[in-house]
Amino acid sequence: MSEVADGLERKLEGMLEIEKFEPSAEYRDGALWTDPAIYEEAAADPVAWWTARAKELLDWDVEPTTGLDDSNPPFYRWFEDGRLNASHNCLDRHVAAGLGDRVAYHWRGEEGERRDVTYAELLDSTQRFANALKDLGVKKGDVVGIYLPMIPEVAVAMLACARIGAIHNVVFGGFSAESVRERMEFSEAKVLITVDGARRKGRTAPIKQQVDEQMGDLGSLGKIVVVRATGTACPMTEGRDVFYDEACAAAAAECPAEPMEAEHPLFILYTSGSTAKPKGIVHTTGGYLTGVTTTHRHVFDLRPEEDVWWCAADVGWVTGHSYIVYGPLSNGATSVMWEGAPDHPHQGIWWELVQDHGVTILYAAPTAIRTFIKWGAEIPGRYDLSSLRLLGSVGEPINPKAWLWYHQVIGGGRCPIVDTWWQTETGAIMITPLPGITATKPGSATTPFPGVSADVVDERSGEPVAEGQGLLVLEKPWPSMLRTLYKEDERFVETYFSRFGKERYLVGDAARKDGDGYLWVIGRIDDVVNVSGHRLSTAEVESAIVAHESVAEAAVIGQSDPDTGQAICAFVTLAGGVEPTEELVEGIRAEVATRIGKFARPKRVIWADDLPKTRSGKIMRRLLRDIAEGRALGDVTTLRDPGVMAELERQIAAEGDED
Ligand code: 7RM
DSSP states (O other), X not given: OOHHHHHHHHHHHHHTTOOOBOOOHHHHHHOSOOOTHHHHHHHHOHHHHHHHHHHHHSOOSBOOSOOEEOSSTTSOEESXXXXXXXXXXXXXXXXXXXXXXXXXXXXXXXXXXXXXXEHHHHHHHHHHHHXXXXXXXXXXXXXXXXXXXXXXXXXXXXXXXHHHTOEEEEOOTTBOHHHHHHHHHHHTOSEEEEXXXXXXXXXXXXXXXXXXXXXXXXXXXXXXXXXXXXXXXXXXXXXXXXXXXXXXXXXXXXXXXXXXXXXXXXXXXXXXXXXXXXXXXXXXXXXXXXXXXXXHHHHTTOOTTTOEEEXXXXXXXXXXXXXXXXXXXXXXXXXXXXXXXXXXXXXXXXXXXXXXXXXXXXXXXXXXXXXXXXXXXXXXXXXXXXXXXXXXXXXXXXOHHHHHHIIIIITTTTSOEEEEBOOTTTOSOOBOOXXXXXXXXXXXXXXXXXXXXXXXXXXXXXXXXXXXXXXXXXXXXXTTSOOXXXXXXXHHHHHHHSSSOTTXXXXXXXXXXXXXXXXXXXXXXXXXXXXXXXXXXXXXXXXHHXXXXXXXXXXXXXXXXXXXXXXXXXXXXXXXXXXXXXXXXXXXXXXXXXXXXXXXXXXXXXXXXXXXXXXXXXXXXXXXXXXXXXXXXXXXXXXXXXXXXXXXXXXXXXXXXXX
């Protein structure tokens, strides 16, 4: 360790003792919200408070006269009689206000390209593409798939859908074409928007070709639009496939934004749950836009005229939907959009981007921060990061050491950190500090946003715990909550509103409440694994592994990992007569990459002659977690064959020998 690194290490160790970080006086004095009375004001009448935000921050074609309709729980509805268009709120209203020349996105490509896209340009492209979609037969209520990398066209595609009332279904670019097919099939998408090729770290993946291999016989999908992003040669099917630029050139320039009912679905986003089948989270227009606009403005203390905002997520996850596209654009902010990876072309690229664009607010995942810690503080140290004034964290619990490093090394000790807890289902940030008000504690997302009520309840009785551990619940409906699971109303009720009734939303996370009422989110209680902030179900990965011809059975767990938070660990039973080899491990990993995506590949494969099961045949993942982490085994008395565990222990010892 260098002397500098050693000094930093000692400083951070010392800071672990600090319990609370108060907002600095300079920061507080300039912040938008500085009066804690906002919490009481919102709590006194949350529906009225949210309705006021909806009217204050959004431009309605018809202002709502109603707040919350809770006549049929848990199918809550918000601002029912209001009408608005999300694309109008993100584009037209800013251009009409004279802000057309403001940059919406400073886009930066992997090969050093720069594209500044203004609000006026984004509006033009969106109108043309909305017309192109209409020309292809897309109507209000139709589902349109989007499978694009981080290029400005991804925002254009989403906003064009919103403009005409089509429901977008974005699939993260890291998912495989097979996953895309599945999501197109479940949602009966009519059109898919994709690219010829996508770049990643200097290589180009032939996306359109991969899509074609999967999509051939999907009846509902009538058209595929191809953005020419890399110039990669790609097969085009006559009558089905069109190039984006050609479709736009042929389309009319003007497409007025159509006012939508507040409850009109804006998008579906598939996310992982307890079973192998992903859940299609449905968000609607008015409530979602209210949630993301309010939180983006107030959690990040945003001043759209001067801030440069960078959410370093991918648009394919909810964080990108809410805080790269809808929140920032609705607020008229200027964002950085980065196409690539954090280590290409070099490990300092993020800090180079912060310096070049004068980024003032950075929103990132703890897994990225841990990676930067590993690469060393000297790398960000080479850049001027003095433009930063606020830092955000999202996606998983941030360990106090990483929080302090982020605070000191990136934030220069002057930037508050907002650790924001939320989910695909919640649409917007739910638990978070307010940077001008809340004293933060490293590792805690602190308290619910105004108008949100969260609590920790006893897992059996459902009674609130005064202090200590239990299950996290959200007590009252909020505008940006999911409305249902696409075409699966029953599963929606069963998943979120059966355990504690229809009035309380079951989050699926365990949490702890401390003596100050601060919340500490611990992690999932279901079989959802969080790898680098990517949400995966163990069942999904298991079903990909058993698809391998040599595998008889598989059980997957999330194992704690210093870099990725959790990593996939798979216990695999091979088919009779098959011998375990290194090639098989690679074959299994390749199978998972094809069926789900590379990010879901198991980091560790443990061969198991048999798996620990209950008498009714359920795999006891709890025991697998214990054994993988090297902990003492919990209760084994309910096992059908207790000998299985001894055998697994031998196997794991042997794994150690090979290293
Ligand atoms: C935004 C997002 C949701 C799950 C959630 C938690 C975990 C997210 C935090 C966090 C601790 C945080 N949506 N999670 N943020 N845990 N502190 N600040 O990540 O649907 O993909 O995942 O992520 O377990 O339930 S998500």
